[in-house]
Amino acid sequence: DSGVTQTPKHLITATGQRVTLRCSPRSGDLSVYWYQQSLDQGLQFLIHYYNGEERAKGNILERFSAQQFPDLHSELNLSSLELGDSALYFCASSEIGTSPLHFGNGTRLTVT
Amino acid sequence: ILNVEQSPQSLHVQEGDSTNFTCSFPSSNFYALHWYRWETAKSPEALFVMTLNGDEKKKGRISATLNTKEGYSYLYIKGSQPEDSATYLCASSSYNYGQNFVFGPGTRLSVLP
Numbered sequence: 001d002s003g004v005t006q007t008p009k010h011l012i013t014a015t016g017q018r019v020t021l022r023c024s025p026r027s028g029d030l031s032v033y034w035y036q037q038s039l040d041q042g043l044q045f046l047i048h049y050y051n052g053e054e055r056a057k058g059n060i061l062e063r064f065s066a067q068q069f070p071d072l073h074s075e076l077n078l079s080s081l082e083l084g085d086s087a088l089y090f091c092a093s094s095e096i097g098t099s100p101l102h103f104g105n106g107t108r109l110t111v112t
Numbered sequence: 113i114l115n116v117e118q119s120p121q122s123l124h125v126q127e128g129d130s131t132n133f134t135c136s137f138p139s140s141n142f143y144a145l146h147w148y149r150w151e152t153a154k155s156p157e158a159l160f161v162m163t164l165n166g167d168e169k170k171k172g173r174i175s176a177t178l179n180t181k182e183g184y185s186y187l188y189i190k191g192s193q194p195e196d197s198a199t200y201l202c203a204s205s206s207y208n209y210g211q212n213f214v215f216g217p218g219t220r221l222s223v224l225p
Binding site: 002033035041042043045048055056058090097098099100101102103104105106 | 143144146148155156157158161163201203205212213214215216217218
């Protein structure tokens with residue numbers, strides 16, 4: 001158990017809808033990362049938060065947004081969903097800059 | 113955006129063989145390199161954190177080396193076992209990319225009994 005909790009585990013929704021994915025980091029970890037894994041693709045970096053502040057954005061679409069709350073949990077909001085957004089979304093947390101990332105079990109999003 | 117490459121894409125070895133794979137990353141403004149092991153239907157788990165040029169890390173039969181000047185890291189597995197079958201990911205970070213970790217595509221290892 002990595003200590004990182006992601007909910008829900010599975011999400012099935014229709015095109016055009018909006019969903020929110022939630023991540024609770026490991027106790028004490030200030031950094032939260034979001035990654036997307038599409039079919040046969042590797043882990044694509046989306047966004048990084050550190051102690052409530054956005055640190056960097058990767059290949060994140062404008063339809064996607066995220067935030068990290070004062071209690072350090074994070075939410076990834078995906079709107080105007082398209083079929084191509086179907087993927088496994090991972091959240092990972094870490095303690096300090098060089099510390100290893102601890103991954104949650106992922107949220108599998110299916111857009112129909 | 114940081115470009116991290118790994119080779120080979122996949123590898124099939126016999127039980128008992130030793131093997132190695134490569135991770136290539138931009139050497140400028142290097143911050144850290146991680147290796148992860150990712151089993152099917154599970155989440156990636158960290159193997160090594162490497163930060164200094166010349167770093168060598170070892171965990172059981174698995175070891176890794178780091179060359180930050182030329183931008184590569186090797187992962188070695190000695191005497192492969194079927195339970196070593198997994199995808200091995202490296203992730204690189206640089207100071208001029210917000211110290212964020214960008215993952216390579218991974219090397220998928222299959223160890224045949």
